[in-house]
Amino acid sequence: MTYYVPRGGLPGQEELTTDRAVFTDAYVLIPRGTMRDIVTSQLPHWALTRAWVLARPLSGFAETFSQYVVEVSPGGGSDRPDDDAGAQAVLFVVDGTPTLTLEGTDHPLRVGSYAYLPAGARWSLRNESASTATFHWIRKTYVPVEGIETPEALVTHEEDVAPQAMPGTAAWATQRFVDPLDVRHDMHVNIVTFQPGGSIPFPETHVMEHGLYVLEGKGVYLLNTDWIEVQAGDFMWLRAFCPQACYAGGPGPFRYLLYKDVNRHARL
Template structure:
């Protein structure tokens, strides 16, 4: 498996300012070239750590979630990463190794490691190696449903077999870490994979909003009424009902980490 992670740095003074960053009402594209040292944020309660905040709830942008890239240096980490008791999270490791302590049990995460951290879980992260670790961290306020309660778990990209979409000859598949029929979960964070030539063959238009981080490869993505080239390291936010489609032209496969809010009735009061 191969996963993009940013290394920061600063472009030379000779670099052109023209880039692929786009902010529109229906979607946003944050290209990998934006992920530089000067736009990182420190996180309270973390040691030897910096982050790139890709999405947060603000007017005209994400409404249900936040998404961060977190880089933890050797000896770094946090004994209490989540400051809000009602917030659930997903950690997906893209570089290095981390030790996760979750409700008293120790888990050693390697690249591709995935942890769902239920709201109220007792967890911590530590980098006990001599190299940096980098991970995606997606957070959402958990919306409880009577009779259901999401439980924490740890797995990895390698342990979960992708599910092919019907009638596509295997060129489009989704690695689902949670059973879509499990109403305990109000968000899904999956990995979508396209082999070269694979497409989303219609303009999806639906109630879920999306955060998409490209882990590998490149493609042309339909965002509202635009076709936009994206590659490993790019982040896309799609507003609810934003039309979306994809064509993965190759030469390698195209993979992205996908957030969406699911399984809840629309609140009107």
């Protein structure tokens, strides 16, 4: 597996400023060309680490999650990664071989590794290799429900999660890392794959908001009323009820990491 990984840098002065970045009331497109050195953030208690912050709750826009692309240099990491005890997280590795320590147990990770970390979990992450390690870090405040247990931690790999074809087609499949009927979970982070020419054949319009990072390939995505070309490394952020659909462009699969909030009453 080879996934797009931002490397930073800065375009030369001879390059055009115009790119595909869009911020609207319904969606945001952050193309890969915007992920440069000067827009990274430092994280508290993380050493030799920088992050591209792709999404965070914004009043009047999206509300439920934050998403980072985190690059950890050799020797870097954190023993105190997140001071928010109410935050659950998913980590998905796209480069390198970091080590996750979860409740005292080490888990060597590699490209395609996936970890669900429940709120309050004791975890740390270090990069003891000679090259950088990069992962997606998706955070959401867990919403407990009386009478329903909280979910347990999970460390797995995408190779161990079989794609499930969507009804009536072999061109569109989803790798679901947790059971969609398990109401203990209030967020899902899945991998969606379209074969060349595959599509979402209707404009999905629903209450879940999305973070959508293209892992590989290219396609044309419907965002509200706009059809936009996207490629590996692009990020889309869709607020609730934003119409969406897509066509996979080929020549290879079009795959993306998808966040959505699920399984809870709407807050009134």
